[in-house]
Amino acid sequence: MAAINIGTAPDSWGVWFANDAQQTPWTRFLDEVVEAGYTRIELGPYGYLPTDKAQLKAELDQRGLTMTAGTTFEQLHRPDGWETTWRDVAPTAELAAAMGAKHLVVMPSMWRDADGSITEERLDHAAQAAHGKQVSELGRRVAEEFGVRLQYHPHADGHVDNQDTVERFLEETDPQYVGLCLDTGHISYCGGDNLELIRRYPDRIGYLHLKQVNPEVLAAIQGQGLSFDQAIERGVMAEPPHGVPEFPPLLAELAGLDVELFAIVEQDMYPCPPDVPLPIAARTLAYLRSHGGGVSV
Template identity: 75%
Template sequence: MGKVTIGSAPDSWGIWYADDPRQTPWTRFLDEVAEAGYTKIELGPYGYLPSDPARLKDQLDQRGLEVTAGTTFEQLHRPDSWESTWREVSPVAELAAAMGAKHLVVMPSMWRGDGGEIVEPRLDHEGQAWHGRQVTELGRRIADEYGLRTQFHPHADGHVDTQDTVERFLAETDAAQVNLCLDTGHISYCGGDNLQLIRDYPDRIGYVHLKQVDPVVLAEVQAEGLGFDEAVKRGVMCEPPGGVPELPPVLEALSGLDADLFAIVEQDMFPCPPEVPLPIARRTLAYLHSHGGGVSV
């Protein structure tokens, strides 16, 4: 039996960018995430939290917080994209490693834009194979240079999003170099089955993001052909237990794996009023503790 340790992230405080006047200031985020009862967090967008390791470590220590991972995007499905991807990835990996994290969560770039427009064609099988080889190499280099495990995060409107593209990605990548950040909300948003992925790929689940999708809002945005950003503005990611997937069965399945996992709560709410996140964060943690078996903080 594995151990599932719950954490949170700046995303649950409405943080999508390093600097945006609509966002909660970083000191308030740190104060409130600790006040809500969490001890594990992610870095969020690079530059939102202090990027000086000594300063950030001091701020975290004051609040009893530890970093589990950094998060970043890649564009490795594109030819000649290695250097631009590495320039984005390396500072995030360096800071995460300096904070004692063991993971780097990497997300794909988008095929659909903010307004729902198609900005790139979907990858065919040849493109998926190329992408898988490139991400495998990225994972190898991240491990060699920073000692971090690469956990790949499927993303709505991204080049790895639906169940079939997730499964194809897993087939085209080397488990020794990259595994899956199972984001329950993005999988459900794209019509996938979280429990099936856990059952079929138990050794590839290396990290987890916990979130739920409001099926009514999802149906509306899909009918209108809207992009993910607009869906979030409409509240497609909702507070548990108001959406799908049901989280208790997911947590039970995860705890049955032969692995210790971080499960980071993420409820996309950009933008949101500053007084909204803290009560939700408290209620969500209480819900997960009461319905998640042996989960811990």
């Protein structure tokens, strides 16, 4: 039974963008991460935390924090997608690696806009196959150039989101270069089965985002054509243990894989009042310590 190493991320403090007046200042975020009891973080959107390597390392070190991964998006299904993707990926991977991170979490671009309008057609099977080859090449390059492993994060309203597209993506990508960042909340939001994915693709699970969905809110908004952003505003994500999926059986299944995993606790809240995140982060960590089996903090 391997340890599941728990951390947190700027996302749990309502941070979605590099610069936004509604967001928690980065110094407060780092201080409150420590106050809540965490020792591991993700980079978050590039530019939110300092991008100067020496400054960021000093800020982390003085708080006893380590970094597990960088996070970014890709647009590799588009004709000009490689250039625009690499422009975002390279600095993110470089900074994360400089902080000692071994992973790069990459998310798909969106087919639905924040206002709910559909902006792109869903990828057909041929386009999914072509996209998978591009993501595999991206994984190869970030491994060779920065020493980080690409962990792909399905995302609601993204081109890899529901059970079908996730499974097809895993079939179309090279396991040597592409792992799966299993975001339990996004999978549940899109009607998928987290346990089934773990059992069918145990060798692809390389990283975790732990979050829960409020099933009552989800049921109320389904069929309304709302974007994920609009669903977040309506409180579709829940504080554990008040949502789905249940964490104890999920963590037990993951621990049985006998591989060391980083599991980043997230609760999507944007925007949110500045005093809301810290108590939730602390309660969530206490819950995982009590009910998470082999979790390590």
